[in-house]
Amino acid sequence: TRILGIEGTAWAASAALYDSESDDVYIQSDAYEPDSGGIHPREAAEHMHEAIPRVVADVLEHARETADSASEPRATDGSERSSSSQRDSPIDAVAFSQGPGLGPCLRIVGxxxxxxxxxxxVPLVGVNHMxxxxxxxxxxxxxxxxxCLNASGANAHLLAYRNGRYRVLxxxxxxGVGNAIDKFTRHVGWSHPGGPKVERAAKDGEYVDLPYVVKxxxxxxxxxMSAAKQASDDGTPLEDVCFSLQENVFAMLTEVSERALSLTGSDELVLGGGVGQNARLREMLADMCDQRGADFHAPEPRFLRDNAxxxxxxxxxxxxxxxxxxLEDSRVDPNYRPDQVPVTWRSDESE
Ligand code: ATP
Incomplete structure (x- = not known):
């Protein structure tokens, strides 16, 4: 199966080709970088308008170039063509992120x-981004x-499969966790995205007391976030605020991940989302899993941040x-929740 995927829920205008036979994933992305402030929905949509055709054209060209090698060896009259080439298409379907995300961006992707x-x-497949x-x-x-711990920009969820759905535990x-960090960095005048800058600054920091809220x-x-902004306004060194922000926010995510493992009896944790690129978060989750004998996996960075x-x-x-x-069911949904999706592609549906 060869699928062209399109992603554009917020900042990444991205297209990809996935070939399930070779398991190759070819990705082309173009990031929206705000001149100032955070992600502005209208500017992000303008970016999608301009960049999506470009990344899609690139991936489609790649799909055409690789289509012949992906097909079964065929007779010169074309009688043994594979399913996609029967229709003279280098792909079998187009998959797109149907939501959740920013409405103006999603509509362009749709x-x-x-x-x-x-x-x-070729048919359409509507994919829930989370x-x-x-x-x-x-x-x-x-x-x-x-x-699964989804630690992304606009979201933060713990998900586990039960009776045909991914339930939000x-x-x-x-x-969302990334947006919270970005709001703090905007306040101190750092450019978007703030996550990597906080990670760098935190390396030299010491702990100062900040709120910790798990219910x-x-x-x-x-x-x-308010306390971190206040601490920096009060003159606390930024590296100390960044260090403490990371320690508390990531400890909160680690605590609930551990509770989710304990409640479900699962011994596997996967990380998803752009904040998952943070080494300190991965370290805390890996240590927690290690202590309880669970396996931990974080995909490579190109699969953590938004990507097609x-x-x-x-x-x-x-x-x-x-x-x-x-076509009539392909409307996008900015609030599309993961537990709205019937999970029909797993073999273990009876769980
Ligand atoms: P969602 O997937 O919920 O729609 P999103 O579209 O904003 O979120 P992601 O690509 O999943 O995008 O995540 C982007 C976020 O990841 C930004 O808030 C950014 O600051 C954060 N981020 C990126 N690198 C790091 C890092 N090293 N440490 C912490 N946060 C990071």
Whole structure:
């Protein structure tokens, strides 16, 4: 199966080709970088408008170049062509991120996917972006039934599979984890995205007291963000604020991840989302898993931050399970939750 994936929920205009036979993932991305402040939805949509056609054209060209080698050896009259080349298309389907994300960006991605599907006469697969963050972890680790911590910009969830759905076991009660960090860095005048800058500054810091809020399986970042801004306004050295911010925010995520492992009885944890690129977060999660004898897996960085590779990989699994959608069902949903998705592509559905 060969799937062209398109991603554009917030900042990454991205297209990818996934070939399930070779397991190759070819990704082309173009990042929106705000001149000042955070992600502005209208500017991000303008970026999508301009960059999506470019990355899609590049990936489509790659798909055409590799289509012949991916097909079965065929007779010169074309009688033994593979399924995609039977339709003269280098791909079998177009998968796109249907949500969650910024509405103006999603609508451009949806339009691009529908156009491509019509032009190439291939079906459409609508992918939930958060489920894709999870599934790329399962795919690259070949874990059976892990708990997943999605630590991304606009979200923070703990997910686990139960009775045909990925259930949300716990989540942020306010902002996503990356957005919370970015709000603090905006306040101190650092450019977007703030996560990598906090990670660098934290290396030289010492601990100062900041709020820590976990309620059962849920957690909150707004109090710690206000306190971090206040601490920097009060003259606390920025490296100390960054260090303490990371320690508390990541300890909160580690605590709920451990609770999720304990409640589900799973001994596998996968990490997803752009904040997963942070070495300190990975270290804390790996230590916790080590202490309880669980396996931990973080996909490589190109699969952690927003990328179309994860959309194409999950798109292929959904396509193979018959999960294509009609044009009239392809509307995007900025609030599309992971537990709205019936999981039909797993063999262990009875769990
Ligand atoms: P979502 O997937 O929820 O839609 P998103 O579209 O904003 O989120 P992601 O690519 O998953 O995007 O994550 C981007 C976030 O990751 C940004 O908030 C950024 O600051 C954060 N981030 C990137 N690198 C690091 C790092 N090294 N440490 C901490 N945070 C990081």
């Amino acid at each position: 339009t691009a996917a529908r156009t491509l599907s019509q032009t190439l006469s 489920v894709a963050h999870l599934e790329i972890g399962r795919h690259t680790a070949e874990f059976d039934s892990p708990v 716990g989540e942020t009660m306010d902002t 059962g399986m849920d957690f909150s970042f707004s109090g710690i 590779g994860m959309i194409a990989v999950l798109g292929a699994k959904m396509y193979d399970a018959g999960e294509t959608i009609a």
